[in-house]
Amino acid sequence: xxxxxxxxxxxxxxxxxxxxxxxxxxxxxxxxxxxxxxxxxxxxxxxxxxxxxxxxxxxxxxxxxxxxxxxxxxxxxxxxxxxxxxxxxxxxxxxxxxxxxxxxxxxxxxxxxxxxxxxxxxxxxxxxxxxxxxxxxxxxxxxxxxxxxxxxxxxxxxxxxxxxxxxxxxxxxxxxxxxxxxxxxxxxxxxxxxxxxxxxxxxxxxxxxxxxxxxxxxxxxxxxxxxxxxxxxxxxxxxxxxxxxxxxxxxxxxxxxxxxxxxxxxxxxxxxxxxxxxxxxxxxxxxxxxxxxxxxxxxxxxxxxxxxxxxxxxxxxxxxxxxxxxxxx
Ligand SMILES: [Mn+2]
Numbered sequence: 001x002x003x004x005x006x007x008x009x010x011x012x013x014x015x016x017x018x019x020x021x022x023x024x025x026x027x028x029x030x031x032x033x034x035x036x037x038x039x040x041x042x043x044x045x046x047x048x049x050x051x052x053x054x055x056x057x058x059x060x061x062x063x064x065x066x067x068x069x070x071x072x073x074x075x076x077x078x079x080x081x082x083x084x085x086x087x088x089x090x091x092x093x094x095x096x097x098x099x100x101x102x103x104x105x106x107x108x109x110x111x112x113x114x115x116x117x118x119x120x121x122x123x124x125x126x127x128x129x130x131x132x133x134x135x136x137x138x139x140x141x142x143x144x145x146x147x148x149x150x151x152x153x154x155x156x157x158x159x160x161x162x163x164x165x166x167x168x169x170x171x172x173x174x175x176x177x178x179x180x181x182x183x184x185x186x187x188x189x190x191x192x193x194x195x196x197x198x199x200x201x202x203x204x205x206x207x208x209x210x211x212x213x214x215x216x217x218x219x220x221x222x223x224x225x226x227x228x229x230x231x232x233x234x235x236x237x238x239x240x241x242x243x244x245x246x247x248x249x250x251x252x253x254x255x256x257x258x259x260x261x262x263x264x265x266x267x268x269x270x271x272x273x274x275x276x277x278x279x280x281x282x283x284x285x286x287x288x289x290x291x292x293x294x295x296x297x298x299x300x301x302x303x304x305x306x307x308x309x310x311x312x313x314x315x316x317x318x319x320x321x322x323x324x325x326x327x328x329x
Pocket of ligand 1: 086130
């Protein structure tokens with residue numbers, strides 16, 4: 001069932017205790033959306049606990065309120081409502097699975113993934129929105145819930161990070177209007193915000209990147225480039241997960257390359273693939289073939305098997321994919 005904006009406010013009215021959570025491996029949209037809707041509910045005199053079972057990535061710790069995000073649900077807090085943001089399926093929520101067993105729990109689902117399973121009792125899913133932050137901005141405008149500077153910064157981070165700072169195809173005129181309104185009304189310092197997100201890398205993450213860049217290979221007529229990050233390299237440098245996320249952008253950024261992949265060996269026998277693409281290819285479909293998913297320009301999946309075998313398997317699949325494209329053209 002779709003939840004029009006006004007109905008959201010009617011729905012939340014009778015409840016007091018809310019837990020807000022996002023998807024596992026939280027990104028800027030997940031954290032920014034959690035903080036903003038958490039603050040909005042608090043303004044509406046609700047008791048709110050924000051929970052994410054993983055640490056907030058370092059680059060988002062400057063966001064006000066991020067230190068209040070708890071790693072687990074306090075045992076003395078029994079929520080009436082679980083509000084999930086930016087989470088496409090209930091299995092990916094950053095909470096222990098037994099949260100779903102709380103008697104009478106109402107579930108609200110605010111998201112923008114086209115693959116959202118509408119798992120909530122009420123769902124507010126806008127597949128055309130660039131970020132969940134964009135949906136929340138619209139929701140709070142309709143509800144006339146005023147934003148303060150911290151909420152505006154968190155929403156800006158949500159939208160900017162999910163659009164690659166307004167470069168990806170999900171960036172619409174409306175996205176820019178929302179960003180513009182946030183900047184104008186709350187005097188956001190964009191250069192400072194961009195520095196917080198992009199220029200706080202650890203020395204080790206840059207040195208590790210150097211090794212990863214040396215592994216880049218190009219194949220399939222120059223259309224596919226891939227890089228490898230194995231256990232040996234990871235052991236040599238101690239680098240948090242979040243910091244290796246952006247490595248995949250380098251193979252993708254090579255001239256003529258349509259698909260960039262990072263093969264990251266999580267442990268011997270398990271490999272995480274990050275996919276990035278230009279407008280030529282929908283990588284969510286390629287990742288889906290291996291049980292993963294995501295967006296057209298950015299997707300992910302995990303494969304089991306030795307690193308070399310996984311790479312060979314994936315490249316042979318992409319080769320077939322391109323052959324088929326040629327045949328259908
Ligand atoms: Mn998102």
